[in-house]
Amino acid sequence: MRRLLASRLLQGIAVVWVVTTLTFVLLHLAPGDPYAFREGVPVAPEVLQHWRHVYCLDRPVSAQYVCYLRSVASGDLGYSLSQHRPVRDILIDYVPRTLELMFFGMLASFALGIALGVLEARRRGTFADWGSRGISLFFYSMPDFWLALMLALLFAYWLPIFPISGIENVIAAPTNSWWQRAGDHLRHLVLPVTTLMLMTCAGIARFQRAAMLDAMRLDFVVTARAKGVPEHAIAGHHVLRNALLPVITLAGITLPSLLGGAVLVELIFSWPGMGYITAMAVGSRDYALVTSSVLVTSVLVVLGTIAADVLYAIADPRVRAA
Amino acid sequence: MRPHRALPAIALLLLAACGGHDRNAATHPSTLVMSLPADADNLLPPLTTNETASQVGALMFEKLVEPGDALNTVGDAGFRPSLADSWTWSADSLSIAFHLDPKAHWHDGVPVRANDVVYSFRVNASKDVGSPVGPLIAIVDSVTARDSLTPVFWFHARSPEQFYNAGSQIRILPAHLLQSIPDSALKTAPFGRQPVGSGPYRFARWVSGSSIELDADTTFHRGRPKVDRLIWSITPSPDAAILRLFSGEANFTEYLRPQDVAQLARHPELKAVHHPALQVFYMLLNERAANGRSPHPIFGDREVRRALTMAVDRRRAVNTVLDSLTPVAAGPFSSAFWSYDSTLPRLPYAPDSARAILDRRGWVMGPDGVRHKNGVALHFTILAPSTSTVRQQMAVLLQDMFKQVGAKVDIERVDFAAFNGRQQAHQFEAALVGMGLDPTPSGIQQEWTTQAARANGPSNAGKYESAQFDAYVDSAVRAMDPAKAKSYYHQAYATIIEDAPAIWLYESSLVSGMSTHVQPATMRADMWFVHLADWTVGDGAATSGSGSVALAASAH
Numbered sequence: 001m002r003r004l005l006a007s008r009l010l011q012g013i014a015v016v017w018v019v020t021t022l023t024f025v026l027l028h029l030a031p032g033d034p035y036a037f038r039e040g041v042p043v044a045p046e047v048l049q050h051w052r053h054v055y056c057l058d059r060p061v062s063a064q065y066v067c068y069l070r071s072v073a074s075g076d077l078g079y080s081l082s083q084h085r086p087v088r089d090i091l092i093d094y095v096p097r098t099l100e101l102m103f104f105g106m107l108a109s110f111a112l113g114i115a116l117g118v119l120e121a122r123r124r125g126t127f128a129d130w131g132s133r134g135i136s137l138f139f140y141s142m143p144d145f146w147l148a149l150m151l152a153l154l155f156a157y158w159l160p161i162f163p164i165s166g167i168e169n170v171i172a173a174p175t176n177s178w179w180q181r182a183g184d185h186l187r188h189l190v191l192p193v194t195t196l197m198l199m200t201c202a203g204i205a206r207f208q209r210a211a212m213l214d215a216m217r218l219d220f221v222v223t224a225r226a227k228g229v230p231e232h233a234i235a236g237h238h239v240l241r242n243a244l245l246p247v248i249t250l251a252g253i254t255l256p257s258l259l260g261g262a263v264l265v266e267l268i269f270s271w272p273g274m275g276y277i278t279a280m281a282v283g284s285r286d287y288a289l290v291t292s293s294v295l296v297t298s299v300l301v302v303l304g305t306i307a308a309d310v311l312y313a314i315a316d317p318r319v320r321a322a
Numbered sequence: 323m324r325p326h327r328a329l330p331a332i333a334l335l336l337l338a339a340c341g342g343h344d345r346n347a348a349t350h351p352s353t354l355v356m357s358l359p360a361d362a363d364n365l366l367p368p369l370t371t372n373e374t375a376s377q378v379g380a381l382m383f384e385k386l387v388e389p390g391d392a393l394n395t396v397g398d399a400g401f402r403p404s405l406a407d408s409w410t411w412s413a414d415s416l417s418i419a420f421h422l423d424p425k426a427h428w429h430d431g432v433p434v435r436a437n438d439v440v441y442s443f444r445v446n447a448s449k450d451v452g453s454p455v456g457p458l459i460a461i462v463d464s465v466t467a468r469d470s471l472t473p474v475f476w477f478h479a480r481s482p483e484q485f486y487n488a489g490s491q492i493r494i495l496p497a498h499l500l501q502s503i504p505d506s507a508l509k510t511a512p513f514g515r516q517p518v519g520s521g522p523y524r525f526a527r528w529v530s531g532s533s534i535e536l537d538a539d540t541t542f543h544r545g546r547p548k549v550d551r552l553i554w555s556i557t558p559s560p561d562a563a564i565l566r567l568f569s570g571e572a573n574f575t576e577y578l579r580p581q582d583v584a585q586l587a588r589h590p591e592l593k594a595v596h597h598p599a600l601q602v603f604y605m606l607l608n609e610r611a612a613n614g615r616s617p618h619p620i621f622g623d624r625e626v627r628r629a630l631t632m633a634v635d636r637r638r639a640v641n642t643v644l645d646s647l648t649p650v651a652a653g654p655f656s657s658a659f660w661s662y663d664s665t666l667p668r669l670p671y672a673p674d675s676a677r678a679i680l681d682r683r684g685w686v687m688g689p690d691g692v693r694h695k696n697g698v699a700l701h702f703t704i705l706a707p708s709t710s711t712v713r714q715q716m717a718v719l720l721q722d723m724f725k726q727v728g729a730k731v732d733i734e735r736v737d738f739a740a741f742n743g744r745q746q747a748h749q750f751e752a753a754l755v756g757m758g759l760d761p762t763p764s765g766i767q768q769e770w771t772t773q774a775a776r777a778n779g780p781s782n783a784g785k786y787e788s789a790q791f792d793a794y795v796d797s798a799v800r801a802m803d804p805a806k807a808k809s810y811y812h813q814a815y816a817t818i819i820e821d822a823p824a825i826w827l828y829e830s831s832l833v834s835g836m837s838t839h840v841q842p843a844t845m846r847a848d849m850w851f852v853h854l855a856d857w858t859v860g861d862g863a864a865t866s867g868s869g870s871v872a873l874a875a876s877a878h
Contacts, residue, residue, distance in 0.1 A: 030743075050449055079510075083361075083363050164565045165565075168532065171353055171553065267558050270558060276558065282739075283737065
């Protein structure tokens with residue numbers, strides 16, 4: 001187990017380094033820099049020159065990379081030129097909001113995906129099976145921004161049940177009690193989480209359905225059925241428990257796609273998280289912020305994958321032994 | 323807690339949230355909720371570079387004087403008192419003494435004094451701070467405090483805009499809170515996130531990426547603001563922003579797209595307000611070839627540039643992409659400038675004349691409908707930012723109009739940062755540019771003269787050079803007599819229009835959407851928000867069924 005963990009950690013460190021370096025280089029090769037003149041903001045060339053020098057932007061890319069590595073090694077993630085704040089402070093504000101969205105998004109996706117997978121497997125070949133697969137595939141095929149806008153239009157504008165965007169009611173928040181604020185915040189979570197859930201649950205459901213069907217053919221299920229165990233008990237206690245194992249792996253794979261989808265979801269629902277701030281930072285060529293956001297995101301993905309591997313090893317003794 | 327036990331708790335929270343806002347609604351004062359696309363960067367004015375932070379800063383920090391709505395920048399005519407209630411020129415005009423309003427105070431209660439002005443000048447001039455204002459106040463030699471209420475600005479030399487530069491460029495900062503911080507450390511100082519100003523609104527809270535809130539300072543020295551709360555609610559998606567306005571989550575949005583204006587008509591509780599903005603859009607023509615030295619085979623010829631300008635029906639293009647209220651630009655200046663002259667000659671829409679000029683210049687029409695000269699096709703690429711739907715639509719229209727006179731045009735769409743970077747590196751043939759203008763017409767010197775072209779910086783990216791234009795601009799900028807200055811500007815403008823270094827398309831006329839309960843004051847061309855303290859938000863009923871916004875003032 002320790003060897004597995006150590007090996008995964010080493011791989012993870014290498015992946016994070018490669019991803020961050022590639023991001024750094026590609027971003028610097030793209031035209032423009034944080035001080036490429038901005039429309040509507042007349043800034044004197046001597047001021048731009050001064051700031052370029054302060055932030056090493058007047059040096060070759062390799063020298064800038066050395067600058068960056070040195071500052072990261074000393075625990076300083078740099079200074080965001082678009083936000084005018086240390087990158088560390090920005091991440092402290094924005095990362096928890098993305099983690100919150102991811103947590104609820106994954107929870108909802110897996111809850112619905114597993115439930116649909118079980119339903120489809122138990123009702124295999126029926127209208128419920130076809131209908132459920134068709135509907136979840138429909139949402140899976142939808143472009144994420146379109147799905148998000150349609151949900152906002154339907155549940156926030158035509159049927160004004162949830163707020164359109166943001167993380168709180170900006171008018172009432174200062175005077176609300178903590179529990180009103182918590183409730184308000186939960187209401188603001190509903191539409192972005194629903195979007196993420198609908199985007200990803202189809203894949204989980206299909207995976208779960210296949211795993212259930214495989215498990216249903218195993219000998220111990222036949223034995224249980226022969227012993228007269230009721231179908232719902234077989235499905236819940238025998239089949240589902242075994243069919244959940246492969247889904248653990250899926251958790252590690254789903255995290256990157258959820259994080260990717262979160263960029264547009266955060267932008268459309270004005271959810272100020274990592275996706276939102278990274279998209280803004282890319283647009284303004286804020287090198288330090290983009291690179292650090294990618295660094296944090298890749299660390300999250302690597303940790304998610306390692307956690308999935310470890311959980312799988314804990315759940316399945318065969319993997320531990322191997 | 324087992325899941326089934328947690329569910330009622332979550333449901334209670336949701337119910338509480340729905341009910342909570344309705345109960346709070348009655349107690350809320352008048353509030354203006356503004357949807358804006360980006361969060362502020364830093365609220366310390368010398369470090370502010372984005373629009374949202376500029377708006378917040380303008381309501382929290384005062385200048386000594388404010389230009390009048392006519393935007394005169396020569397001498398002191400039309401300027402309004404702000405922190406300074408009066409001023410005195412020295413006999414030789416080499417110094418101006420401002421007298422501060424003794425009632426002015428910082429939001430922490432400390433009075434505003436002359437040493438705050440001295441400090442503010444020093445910080446804005448500091449290279450370690452790198453304020454965008456720095457070069458604009460270079461004409462000021464020093465600022466001293468004659469007494470606690472009288473800062474004195476000393477100038478290197480007389481200039482027509484010395485009063486404007488001294489009194490209206492710097493926002494005054496609280497020295498007692500900032501002077502102990504080294505200039506180089508200001509950018510990370512907590513003050514930038516929790517500022518203390520002296521303006522009509524005081525800082526209330528800032529939730530990163532979500533909202534910024536200011537409350538009215540009821541003891542403001544020039545009178546209590548009429549709206550109690552201002553909230554900038556950050557909404558990056560324009561689709562979400564318009565939905566927020568329609569649903570009542572916001573009661574003001576700064577910019578409506580043409581398609582939004584059409585939809586607004588279906589909402590009687592909302593209105594669209596047109597107001598001028600100091601921004602000019604044009605198709606910039608790069609007069610240098612890709613090597614940066616030799617003339618561009620097409621745009622290096624003044625007559626061809628004029629012909630291409632005459633091939634464009636600008637009024638029709640603007641009406642098609644925007645609306646009939648948007649003015650066609652005459653040149654790289656605003657019709658809101660005091661130097662503007664509506665009698666300026668313009669190159670007409672005359673496609674037949676354009677064809678004749680191209681024929682005369684040796685561009686012969688080929689069988690493929692494209693003109694050629696010495697083996698070179700009349701073929702070029704328009705660079706457009708992919709983030710601007712308006713400019714992309716404009717590019718397509720222009721492409722069609724150029725085709726009518728035998729020019730083949732490709733359109734290249736790039737993201738905004740790349741668009742700016744390509745211009746700065748002069749890697750373009752033609753580009754659809756939106757240029758923000760200073761409130762002063764003298765900004766044309768920095769942007770369009772030969773000196774700007776040869777500086778190889780971001781200005782004059784098309785490399786337009788004209789000794790005649792330079793001479794007129796120099797004379798205009800130095801003229802102490804406004805009438806003479808206007809005459810020189812007229813000649814400079816006429817010269818650049820005739821030389822056609824760009825095809826001037828339109829002046830930005832912003833269309834803001836707002837609730838009918840919002841009564842805006844004058845929306846000044848350079849800063850629409852500068853008089854926000856004089857806006858009113860009337861009584862309006864309305865509660866959103868969702869309970870998301872349920873207060874008289876903010877919902878429509």
